[in-house]
Amino acid sequence: MRSAALLLAGLGCVLAAPLWARELVDASAPVDLAVTIYRDPDRGEGDELDADDPRGLAMISETRRVTLPPGESTIRFEGVAEGMIGVSAIVTGLPGGTIEKNRNAQLLSPAALVDGTLGNRVTITRMNPATGRQVSETAVVRTRADGGLVLQTGQGFEAVQCSGLPETLTYNRIPAGLSAQPVFSVDTRSAEGGTYDVTLTYLAWGFDWQADYVGRMSEKPSGEQFEMGLLSWLTLVNDNGQSFDNAKLQIIAGKLNVESDYEGLADPPVAEGLYLTCYPIGSTSDGAIPPPPMAPPPPPAPPAMMMSMDAREIVVTGARLRTGAVRAEALSVVTAEEEDLGDLKLFRVPGRVDVAAKGMKQVAFLNKDAVKARLLYQTGCNPDGWIGEGGDPVRAEVLLVTKNEDKQGLGIALPQGAMTLYEPTSGGERLGATTSLRDYARGQDIELDLPESRHVFARCAAVSRTGRQEGRKWTAMRSVLTNANPHPVTMRLQLGWAGGFDIRFPGAKVVVKNGYQTVEVTIPANSEKTFDWRLRDQVSE
Numbered sequence: 001m002r003s004a005a006l007l008l009a010g011l012g013c014v015l016a017a018p019l020w021a022r023e024l025v026d027a028s029a030p031v032d033l034a035v036t037i038y039r040d041p042d043r044g045e046g047d048e049l050d051a052d053d054p055r056g057l058a059m060i061s062e063t064r065r066v067t068l069p070p071g072e073s074t075i076r077f078e079g080v081a082e083g084m085i086g087v088s089a090i091v092t093g094l095p096g097g098t099i100e101k102n103r104n105a106q107l108l109s110p111a112a113l114v115d116g117t118l119g120n121r122v123t124i125t126r127m128n129p130a131t132g133r134q135v136s137e138t139a140v141v142r143t144r145a146d147g148g149l150v151l152q153t154g155q156g157f158e159a160v161q162c163s164g165l166p167e168t169l170t171y172n173r174i175p176a177g178l179s180a181q182p183v184f185s186v187d188t189r190s191a192e193g194g195t196y197d198v199t200l201t202y203l204a205w206g207f208d209w210q211a212d213y214v215g216r217m218s219e220k221p222s223g224e225q226f227e228m229g230l231l232s233w234l235t236l237v238n239d240n241g242q243s244f245d246n247a248k249l250q251i252i253a254g255k256l257n258v259e260s261d262y263e264g265l266a267d268p269p270v271a272e273g274l275y276l277t278c279y280p281i282g283s284t285s286d287g288a289i290p291p292p293p294m295a296p297p298p299p300p301a302p303p304a305m306m307m308s309m310d311a312r313e314i315v316v317t318g319a320r321l322r323t324g325a326v327r328a329e330a331l332s333v334v335t336a337e338e339e340d341l342g343d344l345k346l347f348r349v350p351g352r353v354d355v356a357a358k359g360m361k362q363v364a365f366l367n368k369d370a371v372k373a374r375l376l377y378q379t380g381c382n383p384d385g386w387i388g389e390g391g392d393p394v395r396a397e398v399l400l401v402t403k404n405e406d407k408q409g410l411g412i413a414l415p416q417g418a419m420t421l422y423e424p425t426s427g428g429e430r431l432g433a434t435t436s437l438r439d440y441a442r443g444q445d446i447e448l449d450l451p452e453s454r455h456v457f458a459r460c461a462a463v464s465r466t467g468r469q470e471g472r473k474w475t476a477m478r479s480v481l482t483n484a485n486p487h488p489v490t491m492r493l494q495l496g497w498a499g500g501f502d503i504r505f506p507g508a509k510v511v512v513k514n515g516y517q518t519v520e521v522t523i524p525a526n527s528e529k530t531f532d533w534r535l536r537d538q539v540s541e
Contacts (some may be wrong), residue, residue, distance in 0.1 A: 022187060023073045023219055027068055027198070032063035032077075033247035033354050037207045037236060041256045045416050046436045051360055054208035056236045057256075060244065061201040070193040072099070079181040081240045083205035084199040089184060093198035103184050103438035118144060123149060123170040135172075136436030148278060162278035169222070172304075181242065191526070206239035209251050212364075214438065219424055224374040224490055227409075232366035232417070234347070238355050249363070250354040254344035254439060279294035338412050345413040345441075371409040373402040376447075376520075377456045378480075380494040383468040383501070383535060385461035387478045393457035396491065398450040404440050415439040419448065449512075455484040459492060463532075472536055474504075479531040492520050507531040 007502040040056040043049070058081075064464050066075055075094075086103035118141050125136040139151035149160040160167055184200065216229045234251060238244070339346045347365055357360065399419070404410045404477035416439045433450045440446055462468055463476040483489050495503050495515040501517065503510050508519040 015131075023071070025068060025073045025075045025199075026062040027066045027077050029063040030064055033141065033244050034061040034250070034251060035059075035060075035244050036245045037209050037252040038252045038256050039210070039254075039415075040208050041258050045178045045438045046418075049208055049210040049235060049237060051237050052239075054206055054239050056208035057258075058202055058207035059201065061199060063197055064198050065197055066235060067195045068095075068188070068190040068193050070190060072187065072189045074185050074187050075198075077184045077186075077200050079242055080184045080202070081204035082182045082207070083207075083240050084182065084184060085205060086184065089202040091186050091198055091200050094186075094188045094190075094198055095194070096191070098186045098188055101184070102186070103182075112450055118142075121172070123270070124153070124174070125170065126167040146215065155249050159278055160275070163180060167299050174177075179485040180528075182492070184238060193278050199278065203238065205452070207237060209234055209236045209413040211253075213224050213234075213366075213414075213417055213419035215371075215421040216429065217249075217423050217432070218420070224376070224488075225372070226374070227370045227372055228421075230366065230368045230371045230410075231364065232290040232414075234363045234365050236355065236361045236363065238357060238359055241357050243357040243359075244355040245454045246352045249349040249354055249355065249453050251347050251349075252341065252344050253413060253479055254366070256271075281322070281385060292327055364506075366412060366414075368409050371402060373408075375399070375450075375489070376490050376492055376499070377402045377425065378492040378494065379458035379460060381460035381477065381479065381496065383475060383477065383496060386465050386467060387459060387461040387463055387480070388465065389461070393459045393480070393482060395454070396456040396458050398446040398453050398456075399492075400435070400446075402446050404442050404444050404446055410446075411442055413442055414446075420449070441516075442447065456489055457482045457484075458493075459493065468535075470537060472539070474536045477533050477535055480520075480528065481521070481523050481524060481534070482528045482532070485525060489523050490520050491523055492518050493535070494518050495530075500538055501535045503535045505531070 022287055029428055032082045038057045056452060060081060064077065072421060084103065089101060091098050092275040121138050121140055123136050124139050125134055128135050137153055139153045141148040142152050142157065150157055151160060211232050211234055213230060213232045256423065337348045339348060349363055376399040379394060379396045402408050404414065408533050414437055419435050419437055421433045422429040435448045435450060437448065458481050460479040463478050466477045479493055496517050498512045498515055498517055503517050505519050510517050512518055
């Protein structure tokens with residue numbers, strides 16, 4: 001019998017301390033951070049950034065320090081982005097690699113505190129109605145936070161918040177596994193243990209950025225050529241409840257091809273409030289059992305670290321929680337550096353930047369003092385119209401034209417964004433125009449639409465009343481161009497679609513531009529000029 005007792009005792013020891021138990025290890029706060037923000041791929045040219053619902057991605061790379069015991073352990077990375085896409089996470093630097101990954105779905109909240117303390121002691125403090133004094137006593141939590149909260153005290157079982165008097169619950173500890181910030185955990189194995197620097201890299205939802213440009217003409221153009229200063233700002237948005245302080249910041253320009261439903265994979269963890277119900281006045285002994293009260297609709301999850309119980313209060317002793325309040329930040333002015341990333345462009349911001357929670361930040365990435373540009377006037381021609389039909393001439397379109405190269409004062413990739421152009425006047429700078437840019441690579445021609453001209457007009461159509469002759473017969477065309485400026489201007493005529501017509505324009509070379517066959521002609525100051533030319537249908541092969 002003695003041998004059997006010893007054997008059972010030994011088995012009890014084995015069951016009490018299983019060999020597969022993993023020790024819980026908390027990684028340090030990040031000792032190094034890098035944040036790379038990708039623009040919302042569905043936001044087109046001219047679409048404004050939605051600061052309330054950003055739909056871009058960020059790649060976040062955090063270096064943290066962990067001390068592992070020998071054997072298997074679970075490492076907790078507290079404070080990851082609430083929009084973290086768990087399936088994208090990679091952990092490097094662990095001696096034994098990763099056995100399993102988990103993204104904790106529940107945050108520290110009033111309901112989670114109750115559920116995590118089920119069967120354990122808390123302190124309830126309430127007012128004695130006879131004396132008006134607050135009295136505290138120990139109680140045991142006997143139900144979960146899914147309706148009425150029942151405690152067992154020295155007086156028996158009673159429901160919290162059903163006496164009509166203020167009551168406060170005090171918890172002596174935070175239940176294991178609960179955190180006020182989102183947590184990502186991995187299981188690993190280390191034969192000898194030790195301290196290591198590990199890197200957690202993952203994609204997160206709820207970021208976006210856009211570029212905005214300000215152009216300032218150095219002087220009002222007395223002709224077509226002029227110089228201007230060009231300044232661009234990157235506006236960054238972080239809709240997550242976590243800040244990424246002192247981070248290396250990079251942004252990616254260009255359209256990312258996204259096939260996965262990253263928004264659906266980035267459901268934020270839940271922080272549930274505590275909503276208590278009580279039986280109505282009366283007793284079940286009075287008659288029929290009253291029906292349970294209808295549960296209120298679930299409220300939206302409060303931000304991380306918020307544990308509001310309306311008028312009820314939760315106190316956690318022995319733990320000091322760090323809040324992530326949004327704070328006003330001074331505007332940073334730094335200049336980003338361009339790098340190639342496949343077909344995309346990466347702009348690396350020098351130094352370190354704080355990407356604040358629920359915040360917006362601006363970073364200057366381009367500042368060019370002398371960009372050479374010119375104004376170009378443009379109009380289209382109607383082969384099926386008649387030049388003698390009458391009516392007012394049409395206003396010419398105005399383009400701001402330059403080339404993205406060093407000798408023109410640029411030579412850096414330009415992400416899409418809005419542009420505001422200021423012109424000098426005798427009374428100071430005034431708003432001249434607003435326009436938008438698409439993505440421009442180095443070496444590309446840049447053409448920006450400006451408002452229609454008030455001084456340059458055009459008529460361009462067929463000479464014959466019958467309009468264009470179909471087939472291989474030549475149609476006589478005429479362009480009548482008027483320039484009321486005190487200086488010459490250049491007009492681009494869009495003669496017809498490329499591949500649709502054969503065109504003969506005396507004295508000018510026909511080139512294809514933006515899908516049109518075009519020529520550029522000069523109109524003297526304060527004059528009208530007429531150009532006669534021909535076109536016919538092109539033979540299809």
